[in-house]
Amino acid sequence: MSTFKVVCLIALVAFFVLWVRTEVNRSGRTISQLQNEVGIKKARNQYLKLEILRLSGPEVIIPQAQEKFGLVPIEPQRVVVVEE
């Protein structure tokens, strides 16, 4: 193999390594940003789920049911237990 070809090959390899390195860094940044976004969206989702739980909890539901719809808890002796 001629010297010229060897030099060209080395240059090509060097360029390839440089390109790979740059791509790794660029992808790393993108992955990092995406991971951050995923984390934020997950946290937002979790907040919303917990808000649903809060709103469906007895502290909120029972007073709302009483005030808005006039619903009151049934007296226990009126509960009919259906046997399985």
Place this chain on the structure above:
Amino acid sequence: MLLRKRAPIAQGFNLKRRMSILGFLALMAPVIIFARLFYMQTFLHEEFSSRAERAIYNYLAEDRLRGTIWDTNGRPLAQSVRTHSCGISKKYVQDKNKTVDFLSQTLGIPKKQILDKWKRAGHFFFVAKKIKPDVYIQLAKVLRTPLGQGIELTPEYERIHPYGSSALDLVGAANSKNWGLSGIEQMYNGQLSQDISRKRAKHARRGEVIYDRSLKEEVTVGDVYLTIDEVAQYYTEKALRAAAEEVGAEHGIALVQDPKNGRILAAASYPVVDGQSLAFQFTYEPGSTFKTIAVASALDAGSVHVADSIDMEGRRWEVAKGFVVRDNQHKKDFLSIPEIMQLSSNIGAGKIVLDLGAKNLFYYIKAFGFGSKTDINFNGESKGSVPPYHTWRKVDLVTKGYGYGVAVTPVQLINAYSAIANGGILMQPHLVDRIEYANGEVEKLAKPIKIRRVLKEETTVVMKKVLQSVVEAGSGKRARITGYQVAGKTGTAEKLGKEGGYGKRSHVVSFAGFVPVSDPQFTILVILDNPSKYSFGGTAAAPVFKEIAEPLLAHKGVKPDQLDFE
């Protein structure tokens, strides 16, 4: 023909030579670099590797995962959510006014407040903590613009309680680093939290982070499931709060237990302080609710029979010189055992334990679990106080019969009532049902454990009838529930004053009972400490029992055991 052509050999030689030189030079560069690298790797390895580590990589802040605390039905009582705190590095801020304006608008904090912090702080200060994801997104957008220079967003955690302050006294608190500080959070910190090894990350421009690698670890963090039922907890807290506010009580405690397996279904404290459950930490002289223990012990030992009548000594009984016990609530000369309980006669209870004897009473008190901590071992749990019987004088023995001279915790008392309700077995009380780990492993903690038999089953049958008569015809009438047989005992105990004597101004009112008598599902204890309005166990605490029991019976679909209630 003056010009001669160059010899083709010489031309070829020159090109080849030049190429060789160029090739040699081109090869020399990597050879030199290689040689230098070899030298650095071999002789300067330590120095350069540590320098490179510092320059290229950044160890991200240590992370700590934290599991969720659930109620028995899988409702989350405490859950960690990833959030951020927003701070300012003053020296990097380019335009102070614009940045402060922006933060004020985005975070909803007055500008003056931020500027005050700016003045007081040194290089860095926090503007807001636990910022929500929506706000974080707005802040993150400007981070790489001149407006965002100097703004720092630090990851942290917020421990969310979806049901507000419900059961907060039990659950306790965890900080923004996911570390348990009090209550269950602290007690089960080892199971709930897991430290994750530091992530190694690459620095990039303007604080960007390129993840190099994060050590993959097995997540072993656990979720703690309590025996608490959030719905039962809600009704218990609501009823307790209303009653405590009505009578102006300093403290209030309400406990609900399943007498068959010892599971605590609800434990409410008033006022609510995170991690400070009065159900375990409060100690008091129980007063008349302790007569149940005294009478049950005497019936079980055979020192008294339910059909016996006790002489009331003209309702003025001089136990010892200078110590007189009075019954002002009735005019009878003799009382039967059920009547002693219905009218809450101190003379009757005192005489019963006098017949039983100090040693026997002490044995029963200890057998019921008083004077010892429960295995729940809640933070700050008290063991109460039961002095050894050989130190008791006659007066001490008599007063213990009606609940003075012993200090108990609410969880001890409810567990003792549950023993009567379930047929005489003292069960291990449970607050934590199980721990479920991320790898699927489940650690069951609330297995029904029989500590010991305290009373014969036939004694409990008699005691249930006696306690039922207290609710039907005695001081506990306000605990009656239509359709259900209720058993219980009221208590109104004067508190030991700072000067040493008992005074009527400071007292504790309580009610302990269970329902339905035919097949007890709930044991409930209500305590109101030091109400500002003078009140009695029968008037202030018994209605709370009813307030708690009624929705629970409906919620669990417990059949009525009184057939003629219509």
